[in-house]
Amino acid sequence: MPSQKITLSKYFKDGIHFSCLQCGECCRGLNNGEVYLYREDIERLVEHLNSNGQQYTLTSFSRKYVKVVRSSFYWENSKNGGGKNYSFKALGIKFIGEDESCPFLVNNCICSVHTARPYQCRAYPIGWNMLxxxxxxxxxxxxxxxxxxxxxxxxxxxxxxxEIIKWARKEYQMEKQFFLEMKKHQFDLFKTYSFLPKDLSQ
Structure with missing residues (x-):
């Protein structure tokens, strides 16, 4: 996960043109890494699905669509300029199939929850610090x-x-908030997000 300092690469320093063409390529996790989920992502997805006739709770949604993944956060010490990298458990989308596709991908390329998609998805590429x-x-x-x-x-x-820096800082703030919540609960994911089922896949 990123540090707070943001220096744009040559592709972004003058701004960038981008529109998602909904090809579905980045919705297959086999080669694209994890899709991280935070509390507000899960709440938004549950609300969206329930508005379309489903009856999910945060717990039942998590049991079906969420898995435990590994994450990290670099905590900067403003007093001495140093810092420490923490590694801990986080949440991600539970991929399906041999190509590890997002479970909300339909017809091979259409996102069925596009208006409620996780922040990581909606922020691509301008909110991805690593990009x-x-x-x-x-x-x-x-x-x-x-x-x-x-x-x-x-x-x-x-x-x-x-605008790019604003999106990227939002990503950083979400990750920082999750890190601080986890740190407060001794990095116990199930205490941090008490709605998670105890048998959540890892």
Missing amino acids: IKSNRNFAKYSKDCPGLKKSLEQKGEYYTPK
């Missing part, structure tokens, strides 16, 4: 993401550097 800071990571992701390929042609919605 906006790194030329190397941008080059890697743009190979598979048609939206990023189009951004090189300056096609898509335009985001200013100020």
